[in-house]
Amino acid sequence: MLTKWESEQRIIRLQNELRTKGIDGALLLVPIDIYYFAGTRQNSVLWIPAEGNPLLLVRKSLVRALKESLIEDTRPFPSSKEFPALFGEEVKKVGVTFDVVPVQQYNYYARLLAGREFIDISASIREIRSVKSAWELEKMRESGARLCDVFRQVPQFLKVGMRELDLSAEFECRLRKVGNEGFVRMRAFNQEFFQGLALSATAGEPGHFDGAVTGRGLSTAWPQGASTETIQPDTPVFLDYAGVFNGYIVDMTRIFVIGTLAPELRHAFGTAIAIQRYLAENLKPGAICEELFLKSAEMAEQAGLGRNYMGPPGENARFVGHGVGLELDEFPVLAQGFKVPLQAGQTIAIEPKFVLPGKGVIGIENTFAVSEKGGVKITDLTDDVVYL
Amino acid sequence: MLTKWESEQRIIRLQNELRTKGIDGALLLVPIDIYYFAGTRQNSVLWIPAEGNPLLLVRKSLVRALKESLIEDTRPFPSSKEFPALFGEEVKKVGVTFDVVPVQQYNYYARLLAGREFIDISASIREIRSVKSAWELEKMRESGARLCDVFRQVPQFLKVGMRELDLSAEFECRLRKVGNEGFVRMRAFNQEFFQGLALSATAGEPGHFDGAVTGRGLSTAWPQGASTETIQPDTPVFLDYAGVFNGYIVDMTRIFVIGTLAPELRHAFGTAIAIQRYLAENLKPGAICEELFLKSAEMAEQAGLGRNYMGPPGENARFVGHGVGLELDEFPVLAQGFKVPLQAGQTIAIEPKFVLPGKGVIGIENTFAVSEKGGVKITDLTDDVVYL
Numbered sequence: 001m002l003t004k005w006e007s008e009q010r011i012i013r014l015q016n017e018l019r020t021k022g023i024d025g026a027l028l029l030v031p032i033d034i035y036y037f038a039g040t041r042q043n044s045v046l047w048i049p050a051e052g053n054p055l056l057l058v059r060k061s062l063v064r065a066l067k068e069s070l071i072e073d074t075r076p077f078p079s080s081k082e083f084p085a086l087f088g089e090e091v092k093k094v095g096v097t098f099d100v101v102p103v104q105q106y107n108y109y110a111r112l113l114a115g116r117e118f119i120d121i122s123a124s125i126r127e128i129r130s131v132k133s134a135w136e137l138e139k140m141r142e143s144g145a146r147l148c149d150v151f152r153q154v155p156q157f158l159k160v161g162m163r164e165l166d167l168s169a170e171f172e173c174r175l176r177k178v179g180n181e182g183f184v185r186m187r188a189f190n191q192e193f194f195q196g197l198a199l200s201a202t203a204g205e206p207g208h209f210d211g212a213v214t215g216r217g218l219s220t221a222w223p224q225g226a227s228t229e230t231i232q233p234d235t236p237v238f239l240d241y242a243g244v245f246n247g248y249i250v251d252m253t254r255i256f257v258i259g260t261l262a263p264e265l266r267h268a269f270g271t272a273i274a275i276q277r278y279l280a281e282n283l284k285p286g287a288i289c290e291e292l293f294l295k296s297a298e299m300a301e302q303a304g305l306g307r308n309y310m311g312p313p314g315e316n317a318r319f320v321g322h323g324v325g326l327e328l329d330e331f332p333v334l335a336q337g338f339k340v341p342l343q344a345g346q347t348i349a350i351e352p353k354f355v356l357p358g359k360g361v362i363g364i365e366n367t368f369a370v371s372e373k374g375g376v377k378i379t380d381l382t383d384d385v386v387y388l
Numbered sequence: 389m390l391t392k393w394e395s396e397q398r399i400i401r402l403q404n405e406l407r408t409k410g411i412d413g414a415l416l417l418v419p420i421d422i423y424y425f426a427g428t429r430q431n432s433v434l435w436i437p438a439e440g441n442p443l444l445l446v447r448k449s450l451v452r453a454l455k456e457s458l459i460e461d462t463r464p465f466p467s468s469k470e471f472p473a474l475f476g477e478e479v480k481k482v483g484v485t486f487d488v489v490p491v492q493q494y495n496y497y498a499r500l501l502a503g504r505e506f507i508d509i510s511a512s513i514r515e516i517r518s519v520k521s522a523w524e525l526e527k528m529r530e531s532g533a534r535l536c537d538v539f540r541q542v543p544q545f546l547k548v549g550m551r552e553l554d555l556s557a558e559f560e561c562r563l564r565k566v567g568n569e570g571f572v573r574m575r576a577f578n579q580e581f582f583q584g585l586a587l588s589a590t591a592g593e594p595g596h597f598d599g600a601v602t603g604r605g606l607s608t609a610w611p612q613g614a615s616t617e618t619i620q621p622d623t624p625v626f627l628d629y630a631g632v633f634n635g636y637i638v639d640m641t642r643i644f645v646i647g648t649l650a651p652e653l654r655h656a657f658g659t660a661i662a663i664q665r666y667l668a669e670n671l672k673p674g675a676i677c678e679e680l681f682l683k684s685a686e687m688a689e690q691a692g693l694g695r696n697y698m699g700p701p702g703e704n705a706r707f708v709g710h711g712v713g714l715e716l717d718e719f720p721v722l723a724q725g726f727k728v729p730l731q732a733g734q735t736i737a738i739e740p741k742f743v744l745p746g747k748g749v750i751g752i753e754n755t756f757a758v759s760e761k762g763g764v765k766i767t768d769l770t771d772d773v774v775y776l
Contacts, residue, residue, distance in 0.1 A: 001608055031578055031596075035609055042596045042611070043578050061594035061602070061703055068608045098491035102577050103484070104510070106491045122492070166565060173561035177554060181610035183582040189490050190419055190431050194571040206449035208419075208430045214449070220389055220456045221423055221635025221714070222569035223430070247609025315449055326609070 002039035006135050007070040010037050010128070011048055017124050018050040018095060025049040025087075026095040026121055029105060032185055032326050033097060033125055035247065040068035045077065047086070055086065083112050095121035100187060126187075130323050130331040131345045136248065137369055140325070140347055140378050143250045144367060146178045147243030148381040151254050155388055160233050160258050164226035165218070168198040171241065181244040185327045193328060194225060196241030201229040203238045203361035204312055210329070212310040212317055212353040213240065213361055234259040236360040236385075240351075242328055251324050251349040252379040253365030256386045265362050268354040271303040272363040273383060275352040279321065279334070283348065283368050283375030289338040296320045296334075296352060308354040321350040324367055346370040347378065390427035394523050395458040398425050398516070399436055405512050406438040406483060413437035413475075414483040414509055415501075417493060420573055420714050421485065421513055423635065428456035433465065435474070443474065471500050483509035488575060514575075518711050518719040519733045524636065525757055528713070528735055528766050531638045532755060534566045535631030536769040539642050543776055548621050548646050552614035553606070556586040559629065569632040573715045581716060582613060584629030589617040591626045591749035592700055598717070600698040600705055600741040601628060601749055622647035624748040624773075628739075630716055639712050639737040640767040641753030644774045653750050656742040659691040660751040661771060663740040667709065667722070671736065671756055671763030677726040684708045684722075684740060696742040709738040712755055734758040735766065 014026060014037065028034050028046040034056075035041040037048065042065040044058040056071040057078065065074055078086065094113060096106065099122035110118060132140065150171060157170040172195055176182065184193050191210055197203075199215045207214020209224060216227040231237055240253040255269065275296045282292060297320075300309035307313040310320065318337075323330030324347055332338060332346060348370065353363030364383050368375030402414060402425065416422050416434040422444075423429040425436065430453040432446040444459040445466065453462055466474065482501060484494065487510035498506060520528065538559060545558045560583055564570065572581050579598060585591075587603045595602020597612060604615040619625055628641040643657065663684045670680060685708075688697035695701040698708065706725075711718030712735055720726060720734060736758065741751030752771050756763030 029578075031580065032609075040608055040611075060596055060598070063594045063700075063703060064596070064611065068611075096491070098495070100490055102488055102490055103486035103494045104508070105577055107486070120492070165567070169561045169564035172564060173557045176557035176560060179553065179606060179616070181582070181606050182613075183580055183610065185580070189493055190417075192419065192571055192573070194569070206451045208448055208452070210448070218567060218569050219634045220428055221420075222571065222632070223428075223452065223456075225570075228567070244610070246607045312451075315451060 002070060003135065004070050006133060007037060007039055009133065011054060013128050014048055015050055017128065021124070023050060023093045023095045023119055023121065024091045027109060028097070030097055030100045036129055036326060039070040040065050042068065046071070049091070080112060087113060091116060093117045093119055095119050095124070097122045097125055126331045129325060131343050132325060132347050132369070133345070136325070137345065139246050139248045140250055140367070143243050143245040143248045144378040144380060146245055147175070147241065147250050147252060148379060149178055150174045151239070151252065151381055154239065154256055155386060158231070158237060158256055158258070158388060161230050163228050163230050164198050164200055164202065165228055167231060167237070168226035171196070171198055171239065175241065175243060179245055181247070184242045184244055184249060186329050187327045188329050191329065196225070197238065198226045199238045199361065200231045200235050202227045203236070204355045204357055206312050206315045210317065212351065212355065212363070213238065231258070234261070236261065236265060236362045238361050240365060247326050249324050249326070249328055250367045250379055251328065251365060252367060253351060253353070253363060254381070254386065255362055256388060258388045261385065262359060264356060265360055267303065268305055268308065268356060269362045269385060271300060271305055272352040272354060275299050275320070276350055276364050276366065276383070279350050280368055280375035280377070283342065283370050284372060285342055285344045285370060287342045289332050289334050289340055289342065290336055293318070293320050293334045293336060305354055308356055310353060312355045312357060320352055321348045323347065324349045342370045344370055344372065350375070390458060391523065392458050394521060395425060395427055397521065399442060401516050402436055403438055405516065409512070411438060411481045411483045411507055411509065412479045415497060416485070418485055418488045424517055424714060427458040428453050430456065434459070437479070468500060475501060479504060481505045481507055483507050483512070485510045485513055514719045517713060519731050520713060520735055520757070521733070524713070525733065527634050527636045528638055528755070531631050531633040531636045532766040532768060534633055535563070535629065535638050535640060536767060537566055538562045539627070539640065539769055542627065542644055543774060546619070546625060546644055546646070546776060549618050551616050551618050552586050552588055552590065553616050555619060555625070556614035559584070559586055559627065563629065563631060567633055569635070572630045572632060572637060574717050575715045576717050579717065584613070585626065586614045587626045587749065588619045588623050590615045591624070592743045592745055594700050594703045598705065600739065600743065600751070601626065619646070622649070624649065624653060624750045626749050628753060635714050637712050637714070637716055638755045638767055639716065639753060640755060641739060641741070641751060642774065643750055644776060646776045649773065650747060652744060653748055655691065656693055656696065656744060657750045657773060659688060659693055660740040660742060663687050663708070664738055664752050664754065664771070667738050668756055668763035668765070671730065671758050672760060673730055673732045673758060675730045677720050677722045677728055677730065678724055681706070681708050681722045681724060693742055696744055698741060700743045700745060708740055709736045711735065712737045730758045732758055732760065738763070
């Protein structure tokens with residue numbers, strides 16, 4: 001349960017941002033944005049004026065929203081006739097998240113509030129959400145502890161000859177039992193994700209996912225994650241999973257090996273660890289996201305692994321870390337073109353990875369919080385390759 | 389793998405529809421729509437002109453799209469400068485699915501193709517996709533057989549005292565092992581869904597989901613599906629799961645009981661079965677969707693269960709069935725306001741359910757194909773309550 005104090009602080013931050021931008025209010029339509037401010041993800045619309053009290057208009061379930069909502073004025077969604085009367089004459093500029101809201105929804109509200117100017121507030125919402133409070137960091141640490149618990153159990157069920165799919169099923173079953181909510185929210189249009197990746201033979205295949213690794217998946221309709229190929233000895237078993245608890249996602253990757261690893265793979269793993277160490281040390285307020293990525297790419301290059309960094313040769317992703325929280329793809333991104341400074345309290349999954357065609361995929365991923373002392377590891381488990 | 393012939397037939401149907409509507413082409417941006425026509429869900433944009441050959445423009449992964457795509461002209465996504473040149477002077481009206489495409493994406497393409505008129509083709513795409521070919525029906529029967537396999541195993545792992553969450557985990561683990569792809573696509577804005585519902589004590593709680601049953605879930609951020617409450621004897625255990633194989637979803641619900649059921653619950657189950665029988669018999673081309681729903685609601689009313697039909701009293705959903713295929717919420721919907729006739733080959737999950745507060749939730753769900761002889765059951769498993 002979100003606390004009243006958290007909700008109020010968040011609303012104050014948004015209201016400050018709205019006033020700075022000269023926007024009269026935010027009309028929030030996306031469930032997880034509404035949850036962030038109101039503490040409920042029932043189907044509803046949240047109006048946060050730049051000055052004054054917010055209003056939560058509930059479609060379904062009203063009974064449940066009334067129990068959960070931290071917004072004092074929570075009421076049923078009005079008829080189309082009554083809706084415009086809720087907005088005073090002074091409301092001229094209305095903020096909406098253009099990054100997620102579909103055209104049909106936009107047109108519906110634009111008609112209801114005809115004459116108002118609609119302004120894209122996607123970046124503002126994402127920036128506000130990127131900085132986590134102490135309460136949020138505590139939730140994320142709890143998520144991290146539970147996800148780590150499952151990673152610790154892997155040696156009990158990972159066996160040569162089992163299919164990637166079986167490994168997936170066993171991992172996901174244990175993750176569910178420790179309370180994983182399962183649905184991993186992503187914000188970017190076109191991205192879809194199911195829990196995580198349990199890969200071995202097929203880890204190096206190129207794919208649609210905005211990351212270093214996609215996996216083969218089970219069909220052309222779902223070309224992601226585990227396949228029916230079997231786990232091989234002397235090949236990295238790549239487990240990249242997101243755990244979701246109380247809505248908060250943490251993301252981590254570990255490598256398991258049944259047998260031994262070829263020297264090239266050990267070299268690549270060592271390089272990934274060195275990159276992670278460099279990034280963690282520099283995960284401080286003021287560091288520029290793009291510079292962190294470019295330095296990491298330079299380290300990969302110097303290790304002779306530039307072509308293999310963050311994707312199969314020719315299809316390399318140009319990032320090494322992504323914000324994570326209520327969504328898997330939050331701000332900031334340690335990526336080319338992302339020239340903004342880090343802020344204390346941002347939470348970032350750092351994931352230097354290498355794809356060596358024909359040999360395997362190897363790397364590391366942990367979720368860190370940005371602090372004055374550098375990155376604080378939220379996924380508190382040894383980084384070492386686990387040999388079985 | 390989609391076949392070339394399937395892809396061609398689908399494109400012909402869309403081109404006929406575009407010409408009928410006077411639209412010069414469809415600019416498809418949503419992955420599952422692109423998959424439906426092109427056989428790949430790599431990140432790309434599919435242009436299907438009303439006359440002539442389609443064009444698939446790939447962002448990621450090009451390597452993989454070139455292997456999978458059934459569109460002869462599959463190439464890298466061009467620069468913003470080169471993009472407009474792909475569209476001739478004759479292209480004046482461009483179809484886009486306004487129901488899913490976010491405003492930012494829309495604005496991006498509207499700028500690139502400035503001067504063209506953009507028209508909403510959401511309903512056309514959904515109507516075309518609602519009618520399944522023989523090839524698709526075969527895929528859905530395969531999905532149905534695999535999902536039924538897991539329902540058959542439930543008596544092996546359902547126990548008094550286990551948490552709804554543990555039941556979820558056990559069901560989902562077995563579903564994954566028979567090849568479930570896991571990610572259940574939904575089209576409606578605001579809807580989110582994770583695999584299914586394993587409920588007992590909390591089945592009757594009102595919720596945000598556009599259905600009769602939502603469950604309590606694990607937090608206010610994920611108020612859906614299993615909770616940590618334990619399974620009780622003499623209470624319906626409600627298992628409502630979607631299975632996804634080769635992209636095709638089937639949806640079914642069965643009731644399990646450890647012990648016995650109160651007479652009111654048995655009466656409600658009998659009513660659900662009678663409603664399902666009536667609907668299945670009338671699932672024929674030409675039947676009007678709304679009329680089927682209204683008749684079902686009348687049967688519930690006559691059984692003295694009107695207030696309990698399709699939701700907790702006061703928050704009842706006004707539908708009894710939904711199209712299902714590549715998405716969980718396809719056309720048609722057996723719902724109030726849906727005055728269109730059924731077509732042969734449409735696939736519909738029929739789900740009469742009753743919520744009896746304090747007693748439990750009971751009902752049935754099967755996926756059927758519309759045919760001249762009435763509904764053909766795709767989820768071929770006995771409807772009976774399973775007593776343990």
